[in-house]
Amino acid sequence: MISVTIEGKTIQVEPGTTILSAARKLGVSIPTLCNHELVKPYGICRVCSVEIDDGERKGIVNACKHAIKKPLEVLVSSEPAKQARKKAVEELLTRFPNVKILQGLAKMMGADDHKEHPQRDENPNACIRCGRCVRICNEGVWHNVLIYEGKGKDRKPAMPTGKVIPECTGCGACAAVCPTGAIVMNNDPNNPADPQRIRRAGMVITREMILLDKKQNRMREAGTANLVGIMNDYDLLPVNNYKFGSHPETAKISAKVLKEKYFTQGVFDACHLGCDMNCCKVADNFVLKSGPQKGQSVLVDGPEYETAAGCGSNMGIFDPHWVLEMNYYCDTYGIDTISFATSMAFVMECFEAGILNTDRTGGLDLKFGAAQEALEVLHQMARGEGFGLIVGQGIRKMKTIFTERFHANPAFLQDIGMEAKGLEYSEYMTKESLAQQGGYGIALKGAQHDEAWLIFMDMVNKQLPSFEDKAEALHYFPMWRTWFGLNGLCKLPWNDVEPEDNALENEPHKVPKHVKGYCEFFAGMTGKEVTPQDLILMSERVYNFQRLFNLKMGFGTRQHDIIPYRSAGPVTEEEYLSRQERYDNQLKEELGLDPDQMSLQEKVKRTRMHRTERYEKLLDAVYLRRGWTKDGIPTLKTVRRLEIDKVPGVIELLESHGIKE
Amino acid sequence: MSITVNGDPYPWREGLTVLQLLEEKKYSFPLKTVFINGERIPNSTHATHVIQEGDQVQVIHMMSGG
Numbered sequence: 001m002i003s004v005t006i007e008g009k010t011i012q013v014e015p016g017t018t019i020l021s022a023a024r025k026l027g028v029s030i031p032t033l034c035n036h037e038l039v040k041p042y043g044i045c046r047v048c049s050v051e052i053d054d055g056e057r058k059g060i061v062n063a064c065k066h067a068i069k070k071p072l073e074v075l076v077s078s079e080p081a082k083q084a085r086k087k088a089v090e091e092l093l094t095r096f097p098n099v100k101i102l103q104g105l106a107k108m109m110g111a112d113d114h115k116e117h118p119q120r121d122e123n124p125n126a127c128i129r130c131g132r133c134v135r136i137c138n139e140g141v142w143h144n145v146l147i148y149e150g151k152g153k154d155r156k157p158a159m160p161t162g163k164v165i166p167e168c169t170g171c172g173a174c175a176a177v178c179p180t181g182a183i184v185m186n187n188d189p190n191n192p193a194d195p196q197r198i199r200r201a202g203m204v205i206t207r208e209m210i211l212l213d214k215k216q217n218r219m220r221e222a223g224t225a226n227l228v229g230i231m232n233d234y235d236l237l238p239v240n241n242y243k244f245g246s247h248p249e250t251a252k253i254s255a256k257v258l259k260e261k262y263f264t265q266g267v268f269d270a271c272h273l274g275c276d277m278n279c280c281k282v283a284d285n286f287v288l289k290s291g292p293q294k295g296q297s298v299l300v301d302g303p304e305y306e307t308a309a310g311c312g313s314n315m316g317i318f319d320p321h322w323v324l325e326m327n328y329y330c331d332t333y334g335i336d337t338i339s340f341a342t343s344m345a346f347v348m349e350c351f352e353a354g355i356l357n358t359d360r361t362g363g364l365d366l367k368f369g370a371a372q373e374a375l376e377v378l379h380q381m382a383r384g385e386g387f388g389l390i391v392g393q394g395i396r397k398m399k400t401i402f403t404e405r406f407h408a409n410p411a412f413l414q415d416i417g418m419e420a421k422g423l424e425y426s427e428y429m430t431k432e433s434l435a436q437q438g439g440y441g442i443a444l445k446g447a448q449h450d451e452a453w454l455i456f457m458d459m460v461n462k463q464l465p466s467f468e469d470k471a472e473a474l475h476y477f478p479m480w481r482t483w484f485g486l487n488g489l490c491k492l493p494w495n496d497v498e499p500e501d502n503a504l505e506n507e508p509h510k511v512p513k514h515v516k517g518y519c520e521f522f523a524g525m526t527g528k529e530v531t532p533q534d535l536i537l538m539s540e541r542v543y544n545f546q547r548l549f550n551l552k553m554g555f556g557t558r559q560h561d562i563i564p565y566r567s568a569g570p571v572t573e574e575e576y577l578s579r580q581e582r583y584d585n586q587l588k589e590e591l592g593l594d595p596d597q598m599s600l601q602e603k604v605k606r607t608r609m610h611r612t613e614r615y616e617k618l619l620d621a622v623y624l625r626r627g628w629t630k631d632g633i634p635t636l637k638t639v640r641r642l643e644i645d646k647v648p649g650v651i652e653l654l655e656s657h658g659i660k661e
Numbered sequence: 662m663s664i665t666v667n668g669d670p671y672p673w674r675e676g677l678t679v680l681q682l683l684e685e686k687k688y689s690f691p692l693k694t695v696f697i698n699g700e701r702i703p704n705s706t707h708a709t710h711v712i713q714e715g716d717q718v719q720v721i722h723m724m725s726g727g
Contacts, residue, residue, distance in 0.1 A: 215691070215704075216691055216692045217691060217692055218691070229689065230689050230690050233687040233688075233689040233690075234687070234689075234690070453724070456690070456722035456723075456724045457722075460667065460688075460720075460722050461667055461719075461720070461721050461722055462667045462668045462669075463721075495723070495724065496724075498692065498723055502723060503694035503701065503721060503723065504701065508694075508721065508723060509723070
């Protein structure tokens, strides 16, 4: 730490701290102009000039840019400092006499307009060359559209061609930080009711991404892959077809490795134009080792968390090369990495359990960890031949095929085949979070966590102790998250970066300030004022209608919300033993049993009964909260409240399932 | 001699800091806030804040997304 004295007040600061930052900590005011909290110091305007004395050197420096490296005395109100600031403002004011912010500074410092300047510009919204716009475009939002053009006093911000270039997403960050109004956003092709209101709401997220992301989820550095190591730490990373939640070799496929060895950094991504989260990562110059493009150098879009966990740990694979190669070929073939990975994990467990063998797989030795063999299945899947033709049909069909052709025990396949409603599970191990089991099981599209991710709230924070608490969360979050789908928005900016004071909110998990921001966005877009409750109601209508659609298509009742037991507890004795203390404790604490007096087989069976009963009780609680029958069908009262009874066929559909007044 | 962490008992020892507790629990998710007996403990003091016997520690992980 270094001691710095500013206007007689002393503070200890880290080496490299700027004078401006130290002064603010001390409550000493220094005027600024080109400085802005969202960009690095530039020091062009000299409005923050102060006098320093470090024992060797005495003189005037820019407070915004001068990094403190040794003990220092700083004078803000000395005559030389005041004169330096006054001179800086006079130069600017004489060139741009009608710009309000300069007039204000001039008044404060007693600076005069000297009337004569070769480049005098009378425009009240003149560009004063502070460079905030160029800096936020490049270092803040990574769009790299604005550049400096010209030299010396002619230097000004511009786009490379002198016109608005197509690469500009219109994010408006430049206009938001412009101190004079020189930049105005005027091309809004979607004709929003109030574009400025949308941009103000957007800038809140931009600000948080620039200032807070590096201290929070580091989405810009590694994207969602940052979760690989974290999920491993919390015993939530699926390993070997969701048998376990962590593995000693996880570090090999962690964000650190992906970032250092593969990811191309600092580039804005094209996932959603104008998004400042930039969480999508790519690996350039990746050389393929298999398939039709073997030996070619390609660009891999990813991997993000689901792909790293699915094509990595869940298949027992810990060599990042194969994870990236599966990522590339899945994308190229148009195959979902999650469905492929979860299907392959199921196949590998079937292989190790003796249900499959090399005769049945066409010679492929598909044990856990068999990366090259799994890739061969992927290539076969794309060609529509061999064993890949079976795997490509997904777990639900494989369960039938393995039972009919290979005489497998269908109950065992049901337990370990990680799918619901025919969709393969995404990559979280849910055994210790009952709420998340519901999040997967009840989800309308099948086993996906994007309706509700409640594991931390439920399992770690213990904020959902009762069935009613879990049911409330399984009402609110799926409705809230449906709203993003209704509006074509990504959910990540909602809760993968958060306001600094979010933890102090009454309901921090809803990220209330961001929810209000989405209300602003909606009102700015449509011209209609809305409350957070209005947003939920919009979703509730659609969500319940989707449930009715599922019902019509044969997927909308309680039996379709049942999950494979692997999702709720240990199917095998091996799994029980791997977390024996945890399961034994549950038998003791929740059921009053003495595990020391029970055989392993009895313990597995009793645990299963308990966990299955809990899941059924959870369904009851969720259905009640949502206004559904015990069979999981929206009641007449619910469809009338949501005004979806007016849709032709809805009442008849309900009546055909025995739902009457 | 114990404290509670998110409602569960946890063994306490003299000098145990918030940072040590977070490391022992493998609470590596960065977006979390620690409260002790209802009072927020700023991240900057996790390394120096010593937990007292009987303290009720809450480590609220701020993730409801994914």
